[in-house]
Amino acid sequence: MTWMMKLRKNNPSMQIFLWLYAILSVYPLVWMIFYSLKNNDEIFVTNPFGPPVHLRFENYVEAWSKYNVPSYFMNSLLVAVATVAGAILLAVMFSYAAARLRWRFSKIAHTYILVGMFIPIQVIMIPLAILVRDLNLANTYGALIIPYIAFNISFASMVFYGFFRSIPIEMEESACIDGASIYRTFFSIMLPIIKPALATMVIFIFLNSWNEFTMAVILITKESLKTLPLGLLFFQGQFTTDWGAMGAAMTIASLPTVLIYILFSEQVENALTVGSAVKG
Amino acid sequence: MNKFLGNKTAILLFILPALLLYTVMVFYPIVQTFFRSMYEWDGLSEGTFIWFDNYTRLFQDSLFFTSLKNGLIFAVIITVTQIGIGSILAFAVADAKFKGRKILRISFFIPVVLSITVVCQLWLSIYNGEYGLINKIFEAIGLEYKQDWLTSSKSAIIAIAFVNAWQYMGYHFALLLAGVKSVPEQYMEAARIDGATKLQAILKINIPMMAETYKFCLVFAITGGLNAFANMYIMTSGGPGTSTYTLTYLMYRSAFRVGEFGYGSAAAAILVIECLIATLIINRLIARERISY
Numbered sequence: 001m002t003w004m005m006k007l008r009k010n011n012p013s014m015q016i017f018l019w020l021y022a023i024l025s026v027y028p029l030v031w032m033i034f035y036s037l038k039n040n041d042e043i044f045v046t047n048p049f050g051p052p053v054h055l056r057f058e059n060y061v062e063a064w065s066k067y068n069v070p071s072y073f074m075n076s077l078l079v080a081v082a083t084v085a086g087a088i089l090l091a092v093m094f095s096y097a098a099a100r101l102r103w104r105f106s107k108i109a110h111t112y113i114l115v116g117m118f119i120p121i122q123v124i125m126i127p128l129a130i131l132v133r134d135l136n137l138a139n140t141y142g143a144l145i146i147p148y149i150a151f152n153i154s155f156a157s158m159v160f161y162g163f164f165r166s167i168p169i170e171m172e173e174s175a176c177i178d179g180a181s182i183y184r185t186f187f188s189i190m191l192p193i194i195k196p197a198l199a200t201m202v203i204f205i206f207l208n209s210w211n212e213f214t215m216a217v218i219l220i221t222k223e224s225l226k227t228l229p230l231g232l233l234f235f236q237g238q239f240t241t242d243w244g245a246m247g248a249a250m251t252i253a254s255l256p257t258v259l260i261y262i263l264f265s266e267q268v269e270n271a272l273t274v275g276s277a278v279k280g
Numbered sequence: 281m282n283k284f285l286g287n288k289t290a291i292l293l294f295i296l297p298a299l300l301l302y303t304v305m306v307f308y309p310i311v312q313t314f315f316r317s318m319y320e321w322d323g324l325s326e327g328t329f330i331w332f333d334n335y336t337r338l339f340q341d342s343l344f345f346t347s348l349k350n351g352l353i354f355a356v357i358i359t360v361t362q363i364g365i366g367s368i369l370a371f372a373v374a375d376a377k378f379k380g381r382k383i384l385r386i387s388f389f390i391p392v393v394l395s396i397t398v399v400c401q402l403w404l405s406i407y408n409g410e411y412g413l414i415n416k417i418f419e420a421i422g423l424e425y426k427q428d429w430l431t432s433s434k435s436a437i438i439a440i441a442f443v444n445a446w447q448y449m450g451y452h453f454a455l456l457l458a459g460v461k462s463v464p465e466q467y468m469e470a471a472r473i474d475g476a477t478k479l480q481a482i483l484k485i486n487i488p489m490m491a492e493t494y495k496f497c498l499v500f501a502i503t504g505g506l507n508a509f510a511n512m513y514i515m516t517s518g519g520p521g522t523s524t525y526t527l528t529y530l531m532y533r534s535a536f537r538v539g540e541f542g543y544g545s546a547a548a549a550i551l552v553i554e555c556l557i558a559t560l561i562i563n564r565l566i567a568r569e570r571i572s573y
Contacts, residue, residue, distance in 0.1 A: 014372045021369060022387035025450065029390065031413060032402050048416045094298035101294070102286045109295060116306045120555065122507045122528040123548040126535045127312035128305070130323060150305030153298050176284040183290065211395040213510045218536060229397040233514065243405065250398045257393040265386055268393065269454045 029254075036060070036247030043243050059244035060252070069249050071224060072231030076210055076253075079144050079227055083209040084202055086149040091156035092198070096186055098157070099164035100172065110161060116154030121214055129218050139222040147215055152205050163197040164190070203264055204271035207257055228253040310552075317546040322539050334546035344547070347525040350437050351554070354526065355505025357441035358448070363497050366452035371482055373453075374460040385457075389450035396447070400514035403443045404430075430516055433523035440511050440524060448504070452497050459493030460486060495566045502562070503555045527551045 035043045036059055037052040047053060063069050097103070098110040121128075128147060137143045167190070175185040191198070213229045220226055232253055235246040261268050317334055321327030338344045373384060391399065406413040409428030418425050429439040463486055471481040487494070509528035512518055518525045518533070525533075527547050535544030 015376070015378065018369060018372050018376070018384055021365065022384050025391060025446070026387045028402055028406060028413070028446075029394075031406075032398075035405075044411045048411075048413070049420070090298040090301065093294040097291050097294035100285065101291050102282060103288075103291050109299065112307075113298065113302055116302060119306060119310055120503065120507045120551075122509055122531070123552050124306070124309035124313055126323075126531065126541055126545050126548060127309035127316065129536070130312075130541075131305070131309060146301070147305050150301045153302050154306075157298070172285065173281060176281060182284060182287050186294075207393055211393075213396050213514075217510075217513065218532070229395045232395075232397045232401060235401065243411075246401070246405075250401060254394050254398050257395070258390065261390065261393045262386065265389070269385075269389065269458075273451075273455050273458055 032247050033251055035243055036251045037244070039244055040241070056244060059248040062242075063245045063248040063252065066245070067234065067249060068223065068226070068231055069252060072226055072228045073252065075141075075225060075231075076227040076229075079141060079148065080206050080209040082141070082145045083148040083152065084205045086145065087152035087156055087205050088198065088201060090149065091153050091201075092160050092191070092194075093186075094153070095157040095160035096164055096190060099161045100167075100190075101182075110157070113154050113157050116151070117158065121151060125214070125218055128215070132219055139220065139225060141225065143219045143225075144209075144212075144216060144227070147219070148209050148212065151215075152208065156201050156205065159197055159201055160194060163194040167193055200267050200271040203260060203267055207260065207268070207271075210257055313545050313548050313552070316542055317549040319542040319545075320540075321542040321545075323535070323541040327542060330542070334543050335550075337543065338546055338550065343522055343525060343530060344527075346522055347527045347530045347547075348554075350524060351506045351508065351526045353437055354441045354444070354508045355502045355558075357438065358445045358505045359498065359501040361442075361445040362449045362452040362501050363456075363494070366449055366456050366497070367487075369453050370456035370460050371486070373457060385454075388453045391447045392450045392454075394447065396510045397514060399447045400443060400511060403446075404515055407439060431520055433520045436516055436520060437524050440515055441505075441508075443515070444505075444508065444511050448501075452501065455493055455497055456490070459490040462493075463489045491566050495562060498562045498566070499559050502558045506551065506554055506558065527554070 031049070034049075034051055037055050037057070038047070038059075039056055042052065094113065095110075098106045098113075132138055132143050132147070137146065171189060171193070172185055175189055180188070210227075211229060212227075216227055216230045217233075220230060232249060235242075235249060316327070318329060318331055319327040320330050320333070369388060373381060376384075405411070407429040409415065409426065409431070412429075414429070415426050427435075430436050467485050467489070468481055471485055476484070506526075507528055508526045509532065512524045512526060512529050513532070516524045518529050527550060531544040531547040531551070533544075534540045534547060
């Protein structure tokens with residue numbers, strides 16, 4: 001190891017580069033939080049870079065009360081929670097049956113579901129929009145929740161499948177001997193075992209649906225159903241003059257995911273990188 | 281036991297909801313995309329079957345070639361910056377012993393968890409011709425140079441690609457860091473004993489052993505770039521003019537703005553083929569046998 005240390009001592013440029021990139025990565029965000037607490041005069045003229053001189057929390061009050069931010073926020077929350085619940089339930093049931101129960105086409109069914117991971121949503125947007133319209137889902141919460149659930153099944157199934165495969169068969173054997181039904185075995189024995197995977201996927205699917213943009217922009221036009229990524233577009237046109245409130249709304253929208261990330265950083269990174277083993 | 285694990289009712293109950301929803305919402309639409317690409321169709325009526333006319337029309341549409349070219353530019357920029365910078369950062373963090381590694385990792389990754397709308401709006405304010413951060417920095421260091429980065433048709437696509445590169449660099453960094461850590465220590469030790477420099481060891485040992493990770497990163501970045509849509513939708517609406525159109529944006533315009541659903545489907549079908557070709561090429565180029573260690 002001394003060899004590496006020496007190298008590093010002679011080479012502080014690497015460390016400088018790391019910190020410079022960290023600044024490039026985070027400063028835009030900090031700048032946004034700064035200007036969410038400033039007035040236009042401070043943003044544009046007197047103090048464009050530094051922390052705000054007076055903390056103008058009235059920007060947050062304005063974003064929250066004058067624009068539809070509470071409605072967007074609640075819609076995002078509702079859609080994300082429903083998607084997490086639905087996708088996890090369907091995926092965990094399917095992958096349990098595919099990984100452990102004995103039926104003829106289990107391998108084929110599993111592969112069939114996995115194919116979904118390779119289909120980018122962009123390429124099926126047109127039929128999906130027509131389908132949502134024909135099923136009378138257009139401009140309901142279902143227009144987002146149902147496709148979101150369907151799109152998260154593939155990835156979640158893959159992760160759960162791996163976990164279920166690693167559990168020894170004796171688990172079911174002893175449950176069977178003790179007289180538990182297959183349902184009871186599933187809910188009281190299997191689900192507790194894969195808890196870590198469940199937690200990871202809850203975070204993953206929540207982040208995914210909270211931030212989803214492409215489907216939302218095509219499937220939702222009604223103002224009262226817009227989620228945050230959609231609602232924030234509202235600031236783009238006529239309200240660009242009110243940078244403080246815009247910054248405040250964007251900070252509010254980012255708070256949940258950033259908090260989740262900071263609290264569970266390891267799990268989030270694992271969740272987002274776990275697919276790399278199979279995909280590609 | 282066989283009876284226990286072969287319970288037909290339970291199996292159907294477990295698999296049908298997922299299979300049904302997936303088939304209706306994911307699988308049926310992808311088939312429809314190809315099927316409808318051979319129709320002249322307004323999305324309401326039955327439509328008329330026109331064989332490959334939509335494709336012939338695409339190949340005569342100059343906008344199609346602009347979109348194709350932009351998709352490639354976008355893909356190349358994000359691939360080179362994300363994987364290039366991501367690799368440097370991952371190798372540096374992996375053997376960094378100084379304090380603050382955790383802070384560095386969090387800083388690199390934080391943009392990934394933001395909504396794309398927030399990121400794009402944020403960069404719209406950064407690029408803003410008058411009040412933007414970049415122009416303010418130029419002003420602060422005494423440069424008279426002012427530029428609205430998104431209104432020049434030459435620089436707009438590059439400016440947008442940079443936003444995507446910035447946001448998802450952390451994702452590639454995390455993947456690559458996990459890859460670096462999976463290479464066993466004794467290989468590096470052996471290289472050191474043989475007198476290899478750090479750079480040689482990385483080039484000759486780490487990178488080849490991380491072939492699977494690189495393969496995934498490449499597929500992810502390139503197909504992500506070819507599919508780019510949200511960035512242009514939010515930042516430029518395909519403009520100035522049509523200079524930041526991509527295939528997905530062309531599909532969106534044709535179907536949801538102009539009402540030519542068949543033509544849009546053809547653009548989407550080309551996109552699928554394009555991504556498939558890219559994935560196949562990457563798989564061919566990068567070690568086909570897994571290296572076992």
